[in-house]
Amino acid sequence: MNKDVLRRAVRYYEGDIPACDRDDPFWGDPRAYISINALLYGGLRTERLRIREGKRLNPAFFADTERLFSLFRALLAAAGTGRRTEPTEGFRVERAEDFAAYAETGETCAFVSTCMSGFLPAYGDKRGIVLLQWEIPAQTPCIIFRELLPDYAKSAEDELLLPPFLRFSCTERALSPQERRITDMEGNPPQHVFVLTAAGMSPGSGESAGLPEPPACAAAVWAQLNAGAEPDPADAAAYISWKAAFQQALRTAG
Numbered sequence: 088m089n090k091d092v093l094r095r096a097v098r099y100y101e102g103d104i105p106a107c108d109r110d111d112p113f114w115g116d117p118r119a120y121i122s123i124n125a126l127l128y129g130g131l132r133t134e135r136l137r138i139r140e141g142k143r144l145n146p147a148f149f150a151d152t153e154r155l156f157s158l159f160r161a162l163l164a165a166a167g168t169g170r171r172t173e174p175t176e177g178f179r180v181e182r183a184e185d186f187a188a189y190a191e192t193g194e195t196c197a198f199v200s201t202c203m204s205g206f207l208p209a210y211g212d213k214r215g216i217v218l219l220q221w222e223i224p225a226q227t228p229c230i231i232f233r234e235l236l237p238d239y240a241k242s243a244e245d246e247l248l249l250p251p252f253l254r255f256s257c258t259e260r261a262l263s264p265q266e267r268r269i270t271d272m273e274g275n276p277p278q279h280v281f282v283l284t285a286a287g288m289s290p291g292s293g294e295s296a297g298l299p300e301p302p303a304c305a306a307a308v309w310a311q312l313n314a315g316a317e318p319d320p321a322d323a324a325a326y327i328s329w330k331a332a333f334q335q336a337l338r339t340a341g
Contacts, residue, residue, distance in 0.1 A: 088164045096161035097235055100198070100248070112147035113154060122148050122309075123162070124197035127251050127334060128188060130327055134312050136184060140212055140272065143313050146306035156298045159337060162198065165235065166228045166250035175229075177201025177221040177247045180210045180269060183278050186217050190257060194289045199249040209270050216271045218262070218280040221249070227285045228253065252338055254286040289338070299332045 098104075100120050108114035116122070122145045125134050134144060148155055179201045189196040201221050210216060223229065230248035259281050267276045304322035311318040318326075 088161060092157075092161050093165040093168070094236060096158050097165050097230055097232070097248075099158070100162060101232065101236070101246075103236070113145070113150065116145045116147070118142065119145065120198070120200075121145075123158070126330055127197035127337075128185075129196075129331065129334075131312070131323060132188075133185070134309070136182070138312055138315070140214060142212070144309040146309045146313075148309075149301050149306040152300055155301075159298070162230075163250060163337065165230050166248070169230045169235065170226045170228060171223070171231065173225050175203060175223040175227075175247065177203055177223055177249070178206045179219040179221065180206060180213065180216050180277070181219050182213050183215040183217045186219065186281070193254055193256075195249060195251050195253045195255070197251050199253075201247050201249065202245050203247050204245040206266065206269055208268070211272050214272050215275070216269070216277050218266055218269065218277045220280065220282045221255075222282065222284040223247070223249070224285060228288060249285070250288070251334075252289045254289050255283045256286060257284075258282050298336045299329060301329050301333070302326060305329065 099114065099116075100123060102117040102119065104115055104117050121137055121142050125137065125144055126148075137144070179199060181199075185196075199219075199221075201219075206218060228250050230250075232246040232248065259279055262277060262280050266280055269277055271277075302322070302325040304319070305326050308318040308322050308326045317323075
């Protein structure tokens with residue numbers, strides 16, 4: 088895939104929006120990662136959790152599905168070409184609920200942003216946190232922002248982005264006194280600290296399937312959730328069913 092296409096997708100994920108895109112309902116979203124990752128978790132739990140934290144989903148995602156599909160393909164392709172030649176550590180302050188969702192399956196549900204310089208000291212936009220210390224072997228698929236985007240806007244975060252469907256093993260260790268000083272949006276310390284060792288991508292079905300079109304109600308479901316309203320149960324069911332099919336197709340999408 089063209090490297091400029093990969094770079095645009097990664098900049099967009101990061102919220103590094105060029106002036107020419109800032110008025111575009113899709114490309115101008117500085118927090119696109121919220122909507123991108125909402126599509127990678129099952130059910131509606133993640134959408135509701137983000138909205139309770141004061142975040143919004145972007146219904147414009149569904150206005151042009153080919154653009155949406157191209158974005159996901161580019162992000163996965165960028166991860167596939169970003170393999171490091173030496174082991175690396177990544178550190179993440181994660182929502183306890185989000186970690187529970189992918190600890191059940193032993194693989195990442197969504198893109199996972201980590202900092203290679205250590206844990207960041209506070210997270211004012213997350214409620215209920217755990218610490219994740221990632222051990223990332225050589226050749227693990229990932230997006231290394233400072234290598235792909237040497238001039239990106241958040242270079243101080245020293246970010247490495249792990250892809251969805253990445254398998255891992257997990258052990259728990261004791262929190263250090265310094266780690267106990269990390270706080271969430273309510274000033275609470277982490278509940279646990281886990282050491283995760285990446286173990287390669289989960290296999291797909293072996294079949295290269297096209298990405299399924301979202302239902303016509305998808306944008307309305309997001310708009311209703313943004314407004315604090317409950318979507319129509321039939322619409323919610325159609326949206327959840329599509330997400331499951333979309334996630335499965337992404338495993339083998341090229």
